[in-house]
Amino acid sequence: MKVNWRMLLAALGLVAASETSVLAQEGGGAGPMEQGSRLYAQNCAICHGDDGRAVSPDFPSLAESESVEDLSLIVANVHQGVAIMPPFPWLSDEEIAAIASYVRNSWGNAYGQVKAEDVAAIRADLEPASEMRTIWEGVYTAEQAKHGKAVYDGACALCHGRRLDGVPEDRDMLPGPPVGRAKFLRNWDGRSLGALYSYTRWTMPKSNPGFLSEEDYASLLAYMLEVSGVPAGDSPLPADPLETGLIRITPKQ
Incomplete structure (x- = not known):
């Protein structure tokens, strides 16, 4: 049929x-x-x-x-x-x-x-596409990730867990999505850090989205990458979705 x-x-x-x-x-x-x-x-x-x-x-x-x-x-x-x-x-x-x-x-x-x-x-009438890179090419700094951990502990850990695994500190709360480690990378595989930055910047935390500075949100992403085993580099992750949109999240290479 x-x-x-x-x-x-x-x-x-x-x-x-x-x-x-x-x-x-x-x-x-x-x-x-x-x-x-x-x-x-x-x-x-x-x-x-x-x-x-x-x-x-x-x-x-x-x-x-x-x-x-x-x-x-x-x-x-x-x-x-x-x-x-x-x-x-x-x-x-x-x-x-x-x-x-x-x-x-x-x-x-x-x-x-x-x-x-x-x-x-x-x-054909637009500027040629900019060169892409992946998260495995040193896209954040260790210092930035250190600051991101402080921000995360204060603003995110209650819902997403201290281990970034989505297990909230309050066991009566529903689990949230993991924001670090292998499952996080699998969930975001193929997407860009720009998409992650924009989503986090304008929707998180749900109780008060956007209250952190742009640099704090970029630092949060740096910390999420560090916990996921992604190596740091010499330049901080920019707080700009147009720039971070050129960085793709991929499995470990």
Whole structure:
């Protein structure tokens, strides 16, 4: 039996049934939408929300948003970052097209599908992508991590545990996500320090997000890396998502 993937996606809530007609009219299929859904979940949902409604007022909502009609804006922001949004220069034209197609045709949006050649034409007019590096190339200093530990003990340990394993000090509290060691690295594998910085800076701690200084948040990340066995270097981790967005979190090499 032939499966109607558009209807299946609609049933799963990935695309509203009224929105699938847009893709059908333009010859679209489930491929770009499914790929876009997966890439969005990996790279975008942590800030923009699973449903396109931002997890913090500091992040723009993508649901029922006229701004996502502007493909040039989407491509430029993904390619080079903007404000508190880190860049994603490692994404290919096809992958950005898939994300754009998904965002432009979900959550009340109906702006049509995007092709890889559309993305390539826009990127050709942008500055070349900056060089990427990984967390294993000495991206923070030992002194910065030392300061980060002091900040962590005062602001984070109650919920995430003294060992950064997500086990709270108060056993009556629900466990939080680990923020250090192997499981933390696995959970964030493939994402950037820029995404981690922005998410932490504007959503943590949940009781009072953003009350620390930008340098304190960068120091927290340095401490998280140190506890995870990532070696220190000679330069401190910058408090800038556009710069830290060029540093990818990967398994130990």
